[in-house]
Amino acid sequence: DLDETKVIPEFLYYSLMSIFFMFIPMANFGDAYQWLWPNESWWNNRSIVFFMALSMLFSSVFVMKFLRTEEMLPRIHKILKLFIVVQVINVAILLLWSYPIALKMAFVTSVIHVPLFFFIGIASWRKKYFLAKYFVFAWSLFLIANLMTVLNDAGYIASQTISKYALLIGSSADLGLFSLGLSAQFYQIRKEKEQLNMEIEEAQREIICTMGEIIEVRSKETSNHVKRVAEYSAILAKSIGIPKEEIEKLKVASPMHDIGKVGIPDAILQKPGKLSDEEFNIMKTHTTIGYDMLRHSTRDILKLAAVITYQHHEKFDGTGYPQGLQGQNINIFARI
Numbered sequence: 499d500l501d502e503t504k505v506i507p508e509f510l511y512y513s514l515m516s517i518f519f520m521f522i523p524m525a526n527f528g529d530a531y532q533w534l535w536p537n538e539s540w541w542n543n544r545s546i547v548f549f550m551a552l553s554m555l556f557s558s559v560f561v562m563k564f565l566r567t568e569e570m571l572p573r574i575h576k577i578l579k580l581f582i583v584v585q586v587i588n589v590a591i592l593l594l595w596s597y598p599i600a601l602k603m604a605f606v607t608s609v610i611h612v613p614l615f616f617f618i619g620i621a622s623w624r625k626k627y628f629l630a631k632y633f634v635f636a637w638s639l640f641l642i643a644n645l646m647t648v649l650n651d652a653g654y655i656a657s658q659t660i661s662k663y664a665l666l667i668g669s670s671a672d673l674g675l676f677s678l679g680l681s682a683q684f685y686q687i688r689k690e691k692e693q694l695n696m697e698i699e700e701a702q703r704e705i706i707c708t709m710g711e712i713i714e715v716r717s718k719e720t721s722n723h724v725k726r727v728a729e730y731s732a733i734l735a736k737s738i739g740i741p742k743e744e745i746e747k748l749k750v751a752s753p754m755h756d757i758g759k760v761g762i763p764d765a766i767l768q769k770p771g772k773l774s775d776e777e778f779n780i781m782k783t784h785t786t787i788g789y790d791m792l793r794h795s796t797r798d799i800l801k802l803a804a805v806i807t808y809q810h811h812e813k814f815d816g817t818g819y820p821q822g823l824q825g826q827n828i829n830i831f832a833r834i
Contacts, residue, residue: 511560518553525549547592550604554611555585561615565622565633574618612641629683702799703750710753724753734834748831751803755810758788782819785811805829
């Protein structure tokens with residue numbers, strides 16, 4: 499849910515809803531017939547029902563996505579899905595069968611959908627979903643605009659201006675608030691994503707440090723060996739001008755340098771005396787064991803840890819192991 503690209507479909511549904519809303523007053527007052535399809539009387543008679551149905555269809559989809567009804571209001575989500583199916587059926591009736599029936603269906607569903615969406619917004623607000631307040635305020639304006647239009651049509655408000663522009667103004671304010679809501683959602687997703695990334699990085703650091711300490715205990719290193727390695731590595735890296743972000747990665751990855759020792763037998767790892775040549779050759783394999791454990795990771799820190807694990811026993815003169823690398827062929831972090 500924290501993926502920012504998931505907001506993009508909501509913008510698409512929102513845009514389609516806006517376009518079809520815009521066409522309703524244009525078709526209703528004859529502007530569309532005058533400017534867009536002046537010779538298409540058959541289509542003009544049906545256009546307002548068509549745009550009403552599609553505006554309600556895409557507004558339903560938008561509400562489902564915007565308020566996350568499937569997750570937060572599952573019963574209402576099923577009602578919205580049914581509402582979408584009804585709009586699809588209505589478009590089919592309009593284009594293939596009967597205009598009067600489609601007109602009645604459009605009128606009934608339009609009467610239902612305005613209070614229904616308002617109720618959904620309130621229900622979502624009660625669930626403490628942060629976008630619900632934008633939705634409720636926006637839909638309230640739309641409700642007022644619809645009420646003024648109905649009162650004007652019924653003769654209670656005698657104003658041609660209200661008749662023509664109330665719904666348009668209400669829809670514009672409505673869509674403006676939805677824009678703010680989508681922007682807020684995008685910001686919230688980005689904020690949550692940044693917080694989650696910070697938590698993941700911190701968890702990685704704790705896991706890496708703990709693993710290093712486990713190896714430290716098993717190989718009977720002195721106390722806090724891996725922590726001192728991390729601190730010294732950071733000091734040395736800073737002294738040669740390595741960027742701060744890279745130093746931080748080195749500091750986190752360096753405790754993993756001996757992780758391959760998990761594959762070394764205790765008899766060798768904990769031997770109090772000097773190792774035989776055969777034992778020392780086995781001990782050397784901890785570099786390749788550690789590298790094989792870490793090299794498949796896609797995480798930057800673990801990829802760096804893999805390199806450090808593999809090369810930290812190389813020597814500048816080429817006498818190190820396991821590859822016998824020389825000079826600058828050894829990774830700078832492994833050299834540190």
